[in-house]
Amino acid sequence: MVPSRYALRIGEIDVLVVSVGVLPLPTAMLAHNAEPALRAAWLGDMFLPPDVLDWPLNAVRVRSGGQTILIDAGLGSDPDLHLPRAGQLVRRLDAAGIDLASVTDVVLTHMHMDHCACVGWRVKN
Template sequence: MIVSDGVLPLPTQMLGHNADPASRASWMADQFLPPEAFDWALNAVVVRSGDQIVLLDAGLGLDPNLNLPRAGQLIKRLEAADIDLTTVTDLVLTHLHMDHIGGLLVEGIKEKLRPDLRIHIPAAEAKFWEAPDFTRTNMPDGFPAALAATAKRFLAEYRSYLRLFDEKQEVAPGVVARRTGGHTPGHCVIRIASGDDALTFAGDAVFAVGFDHPDWYNGFEHDPEEAARVRIGLLRELSASGELLVATHLPFPSLGRVAVDGDKFRWAPMYWDY
C-alpha cells in the first residue's frame, strides 16, 4: 500500500542546481509547473510479508516550527487505512533526512510502537549523521541545521531499535533493502518481490525531473555526482526489467514503469484499474 504523507513546498532550484536556469525554467513550463516553487509529494509504503508488516519510511512529522501543515499526514492516514502502528514489525528507512524519519518523533508515537520493532538502515547512514557534511548540498537557509538536529534526535531516541546492515539486508521474505549511497552515503532502496511481480521503492534516488535530466543535481544530494550515477544505473535496471517503481517525491501514487527514450528516460505511470 502506498500512503501519502502530504506535500512539501520547495524552490524549483532544488530540482537541478547545476542546470542552466533557463533550461530549468523551460522544463518547469513544459510540465505546467509554477516557476519558483511547487509541492513535492511525500510517499511511504506499507508491505505485508507473512506475519511481518513493514513500513518503508516514516514521513515528515508535525513539527510546528516548520509551518508545513500539508505534510506530516502519514500517521493519520495509516490509521484511516486501519493500519495499527502496534502491528508494524519492521521499519526500513531509505535515509535519515527529516522528511523520512520525522513521523517517528511526533509526541506519543514512540509509545505506540512495539518494543521489539526493528528499524533497518545501512551502517554507513548512521555513521554519516554523527558528523554530517553539507558542503556539496544546495539547500535553503536553515535546512542543514534542521536536518542534522532531527537525525541526531532520531539516533538518540531509537538507537536500541536499529538493525544496521552493510550493503544488503532481507528485511522480510521478498523484501530486500540495498544500499546505493549518493543522495546520502547510506541511502538505500527497497525491492519488494512476490511471484513474478516486483516493485522498487527508490526513496530519493529518483525525482520527477530525473527522467528527462538524470544528470541534474538535487539540492539535497550530499554527493551529487554519485547520486546521478546511482539514478542512471537504477533507471537502466528498471527499464530493462520492466519492474515497477515508486519513489518518495514522484506525484502520488508514484507507481509506474521506466522506459529508455534516446539518451533520456521516460516515466510511464500506471493506470488506475478500478
C-alpha cells in the same frame, strides 16, 4: 486528484502506498546549477509551476506472514516546520485502518528528513 493511498498484492505480499502529504520545494533547488532561464523554460515545458513545486511524500506498508513493515516514516508533524500539508503519516495510516501497534518493523531507505522524522514514535502496548 491523486488518491491518498493505493494497494496492490504481489504473491503473498500486501503492499499499501500511503501519501503522507506534500513538501513545497522552491524550484531553484532543482537543477540549481542550471541557468535560471533554462530551468524556467524546462519547468514550463513540463507544465510545472515556475517557483514552488509540490514534492509528493509517501510511505509504504508491507504485510507478509506475521510481519507488518513500514518503509519510511515520513516527515513528522512538528508544527515548528510550518508544513501543514506534510506530516500526515499517522492520520493517513489511521484512515487506512492501520494501527501503529501492528507495525513490527520500520525500514528507512535513507536519512532525509522526509523519510525518517517519525522514528521517535512510542506505541503503547
